[in-house]
Amino acid sequence: MGALDEGHYYLELENGVKRGGCVELSFEEEPEILGIEDAVRVLLRGLGEDIDREGLQKTPLRVAKALREGTRGYKQKVKDIVCGALFPEAGLESGVGHAGGAGGLVIVRDLDLFSYCESCLFPFQVKCHVGYIPSGHQVVGLSKLSRVADIFAKRLQDPQRLANELCTALHHGIKATGVAVVLQCSHIHLPNFESAILDPNHEGWVKILVTSGSGVFEDEKSDTWTDFLSLLRFRDINVDNIHSRGSSDKSWCPSHAFCKTEPANKVMLNAVASILCSLGEDPLRKELIETPVHFVKWLMKFKNTNLDMKLNGFVLNRRDPLTSNGRLDHNEEHFYSELNLSLWSQCEHHLLPFHGVVHIGYYCSNGVNPVGRSLLQSIVHFYGFKLQVQERLTRQIAETVSSFLGGDVMVVVEANHTCMIARGIEKFGSNTATIGVLGRFSTDPVARAKFLQIIPSSSPAQG
Amino acid sequence: MGALDEGHYYLELENGVKRGGCVELSFEEEPEILGIEDAVRVLLRGLGEDIDREGLQKTPLRVAKALREGTRGYKQKVKDIVCGALFPEAGLESGVGHAGGAGGLVIVRDLDLFSYCESCLFPFQVKCHVGYIPSGHQVVGLSKLSRVADIFAKRLQDPQRLANELCTALHHGIKATGVAVVLQCSHIHLPNFESAILDPNHEGWVKILVTSGSGVFEDEKSDTWTDFLSLLRFRDINVDNIHSRGSSDKSWCPSHAFCKTEPANKVMLNAVASILCSLGEDPLRKELIETPVHFVKWLMKFKNTNLDMKLNGFVLNRRDPLTSNGRLDHNEEHFYSELNLSLWSQCEHHLLPFHGVVHIGYYCSNGVNPVGRSLLQSIVHFYGFKLQVQERLTRQIAETVSSFLGGDVMVVVEANHTCMIARGIEKFGSNTATIGVLGRFSTDPVARAKFLQIIPSSSPAQG
Known part of the structure; x- marks a missing residue:
């Protein structure tokens, strides 16, 4: 996985709006931002657009900022978030059982996140549910589960990897007896013009349900999983449609169905590869090799000619x-x-x-x-x-x-x-x-x- | 209305998490943050709590950060957001009517926001719907409506004022023919222990629907309002239950029902007044005079004795x-x-x-x-x-x-x-x-x- 240099990073500062505020970085002069801007101009020209028309003038900068913001998780560390947010919490004082800081299941449900699909660079939406079983008489601040999920979502991702990384990081970060993660992911499936005309009922979304578990949740058939899933009922979650962990499906991304033989514009492909580099990623990472082709093919659906x-x-x-x-x-x-x-x-x-x-x-x-x-x-x-x-x-x-x-x-x-x-x-x-x-x-x-x-x-x- | 000094402002940096990132401000040393922390320690002692127990040690800092974050709108300017986000967009090329950048109604619905109630310092939730009619052959980037709404929500507010300020700011900022704002606000209504026991069906929320309109939306009976509200159907919005603008109701906040004669702890009251000062507000502003009483009375419902x-x-x-x-x-x-x-x-x-x-x-x-x-x-x-x-x-x-x-x-x-x-x-x-x-x-x-x-x-x- 790629990693960006530590140090300055991107602030969503559009038009001088300081989000959360602080001294204003001249991020518009950062080489990564400038590099993405150049690449986006190449893509716009490839689409047959006039890059000087007013609506498009700032598009390269907007795209660069969104991509840097959307991948800022590479620079964040779980340790920094969880450390200091573990609170001592007693378990049962007497009797047999589990509750509080020793064995009582804690679930945070319905966290809305978005991530970027590593296969096509489009964002996908995630409804995230996290459960853990505290050990060592301590619990973690609830919001930290959301913050840690966001660290891994704000990267180029695949749903199963996102679930696994979140689960592993939490397991170690909060020293739990077990962590369970359920993600409901939705990826837009843009048709092209012809298929939209020919199939008016085109299903516009690809959905996938993935899970990951550690410790007492490692076994998908365990009773703790059953308890957890019981409290996720009524969220269209059906145990039967959970994507098998480690299944060999290559990718859920609809871009994989693209015709491989149709040639794509080399200059545009190089531009997308350079964007991946600017995000700190390695365009030769196996999951990213086809990404430029996929992204360019998506984009060319919106070419304004013919x-x-x-x-x-x-x-x-x-x-x-x-x-x-x-x-x-x-x-x-x-x-x-x-x-x-x-x-x-x-x-x-x-x-x-x-x-x-x-x-x-x-x-x-x-x-x-x-x-x-x-x-x-x-x-x-x-x-x-x-x-x-x-x-x-x-x-x-x-x-x-x-x-x-x-x-x-x-x-x-x-x-x-x-x-x-x-x-x-x-x-x-x-x-x-x-x-x-x-x-x-x-x-x-x-x-x-x-x-x-x-x-x-x-x-x-x-x- | 209060205003904070321009310059540095607060970043949600809990435990070193840089949101959006940038060089880390030593906000923990800012006098405003330190002042709020001191005040919160006074409040915790007034509640009979041990401020050194581990779960409470960082509570003063957390409260201070949340309040500064939740009122950061005082330091933000509409001009900075809207400027550069107005795009030329043609109106109709021929025929009679309105569309595009000249007269075509644009509505952004279902923006989730939160704001702080000026009457009791508790947050309230806002479902915000904004409409505007472009003029001068230009439209504003859609996300700017959300960002401007957030500037006014992130202050100590009253729903009607929030609607009015948002409406006026947008009207001038985007030079619209008219702006309409509908806010569905929900304020938690915590019972006290006795009333919770005696009334198990205690209604836990106070809800209010407020509107504001400028230009062609100034008249609540206008056809443009009717068009706008038609597209907000199925959101529990009924024209009949819209709170009359400028109605003389003192406040929607349930804290107004508190018994005025019951004495409150003077030290705690002073602590809350000092928090208002640290947020850049004037505790003598008419809407804020009772706020310390209200906040302390809410808090004392959770006093851990007797x-x-x-x-x-x-x-x-x-x-x-x-x-x-x-x-x-x-x-x-x-x-x-x-x-x-x-x-x-x-x-x-x-x-x-x-x-x-x-x-x-x-x-x-x-x-x-x-x-x-x-x-x-x-x-x-x-x-x-x-x-x-x-x-x-x-x-x-x-x-x-x-x-x-x-x-x-x-x-x-x-x-x-x-x-x-x-x-x-x-x-x-x-x-x-x-x-x-x-x-x-x-x-x-x-x-x-x-x-x-x-x-x-x-x-x-x-x-």
């Missing part, structure tokens, strides 16, 4: 019949809606995915034909598969749809942004809604209300 | 009849359980509340009488109303119950710890379970599994 041609080929011949449940009459005009169209896109400020749903409502007067769901879905994908911001995407969809549907169009986009999680922000539950209103919808609040009312309650697909 | 007498008075005469649904036969013995007993306590490491539920299972052989729910509930309160750690509490309940129920006892405690939220950790959804097993439960996995299975799924009461 899509017009694809759109014509895929979509314009697919004016399929109207789905019947979208129609609601209103005066002489008819109101139609298509709800929950899938959205996949890539945030141009951070080169991180955002995904969610698009709802489109429109009026057609008699004589104008409504359109089928698949055409609208294709338009959403057309504008999604680019480097984007949600506000622009919303406007572009609204304008395009109105151009052939007569101008009374309303578009609502609801999306989860990885950039709100996988950086200093860490707002795990947050999501963003944007609205575009054209024609009648911009002047008629009743029409807007009518459409907004039918938007279903479920929040955008979450990992 | 409870034995109270327990005898309240409890031991209340051996009420067994609730019938607790009994499950098992061989010749009978298995009983009491689930979801309320728990209120105060973490001795951070002087912050934790609260949740306790489940107790036990076997009685023929001839031993089971006990009523209210006795077990009183025992839970007896051990809860002290400075505690959950592991010790679990053991103490198990030992006490076993002393008169024959030794086959299992106790499970599930609790939410404010110290996992209201500090650098900010793990909003996390919670902690601890187990104590005595007698047969320590050796018989089937008995444990049987009890664990009947523990209900609902997580501990959440704000």
Whole structure:
């Protein structure tokens, strides 16, 4: 595993915001940050983007900061966290059994974390549950379990390794009789444009459940494991679907399914390899050898060219019949809606995915034909598969749809942004809604209300 | 409003953990930190605690760090965050309406924050929803809405003021046509020992919904507000229960109900006033004048004396009849359980509340009488109303119950710890379970599994 030099490290200081504060490091001059910035500029050019347009000007710096922040765990030590946070705590004073600082099981559940997939450099989300059995009449401060988990999450990781490293570190750090770790990990699975069109039900997440145990938790069949798992019920954890420890599966990352023969741009591959070096990693480490290929292939899904041609080929011949449940009459005009169209896109400020749903409502007067769901879905994908911001995407969809549907169009986009999680922000539950209103919808609040009312309650697909 | 000196500020550096990292400030030597530590030692002595016992030795430092971290917003500037994060974004190219950077509503929902109540110094939780209508063909980076919200949350606050300050700051900072803020705030309402015993259904939370609007959102009846609220449906937000802006309610904080005449310890009051000064606040600011009284009265609920007498008075005469649904036969013995007993306590490491539920299972052989729910509930309160750690509490309940129920006892405690939220950790959804097993439960996995299975799924009461 790579390790960064000790010493200065990265602060999330975007635009002078001092997180937690202290004297401001000129991290923008650090060679590692400059190196990542250069590499990101290479990647943006490879995507066919103008690196001087305003939305992209600071993207290299933002990406560099997010990656350094997201891998800061290489520089942190478990010892520094746990040392001084072990408290003496008596066990039972009499009787037979286990409780308190001698044998009483302690579980911290539902810790939200994120980590970076070593196979493709995308962040993945982790719901972490940790249990331990104290020994030696001492317990550890509860928050330390979260802090130690974060040290190992903030690295380039694989779920099973993350679980194992956390478990081993805690076992030694808190001198427990045993430590158990359960991680529920979700990795985004971005389709490409063609597969998104052809498979509207594309499953956007790969999920895996991994466990690790030490000491009395070493045996997965032990009664202590059973006790622990009993208290994780109702979290979609089923003992049967736990990924076997040490299973030979190569990787859970969907990038492994990429066609190996399709050539990738050498300059871009080198740029990603140089990013790995700047993070203190060894690009020749066996798990990282394919990472540049995977990352570049993900990124190229959002190349901003040739899509017009694809759109014509895929979509314009697919004016399929109207789905019947979208129609609601209103005066002489008819109101139609298509709800929950899938959205996949890539945030141009951070080169991180955002995904969610698009709802489109429109009026057609008699004589104008409504359109089928698949055409609208294709338009959403057309504008999604680019480097984007949600506000622009919303406007572009609204304008395009109105151009052939007569101008009374309303578009609502609801999306989860990885950039709100996988950086200093860490707002795990947050999501963003944007609205575009054209024609009648911009002047008629009743029409807007009518459409907004039918938007279903479920929040955008979450990992 | 108070303001701290610009310059160095506090870093959450507990035990050498550098959050985000940078050169280590010797914040432990800062006069503000030292002042708060001294004040906390006064408070601990006033509680009758031994400030030299190991669990409390670092409590003054931990409290000082948490308070400085939790009020760091005084030193942050909106301008620094927003400046450089405004991106040019076109409005509609043709047609009538609003979208993109000119008029398209943008909403970021479900931002989890915490703030400190200016009336009692306890943290409260905030679910924050922000909307704005861009003007001037520019939009702001989405994460900046979260960062600006955090600046105002990280101060001593009142919900309505928090909403107003956030709204005004965003309005000017991002030069919007209008900004709307909706905050769902939850303030813990710790009962005292007597009221917890007498009212087992004590509602542990005070909740308030506040809004603020500027520009086109200034009028609460406007159509833009209706659009915004439509996209906040299914979040328990009902227009009817929105707290009227500028309403004359003095404060939502439950501490206002405290008996004003009951005298409080002058030395402790002065200690809290000095903490306010160390945070850069003016203890004579009108909203803060009563704060020392409120804080000291909260704290004194957890004074570790005289409870034995109270327990005898309240409890031991209340051996009420067994609730019938607790009994499950098992061989010749009978298995009983009491689930979801309320728990209120105060973490001795951070002087912050934790609260949740306790489940107790036990076997009685023929001839031993089971006990009523209210006795077990009183025992839970007896051990809860002290400075505690959950592991010790679990053991103490198990030992006490076993002393008169024959030794086959299992106790499970599930609790939410404010110290996992209201500090650098900010793990909003996390919670902690601890187990104590005595007698047969320590050796018989089937008995444990049987009890664990009947523990209900609902997580501990959440704000």
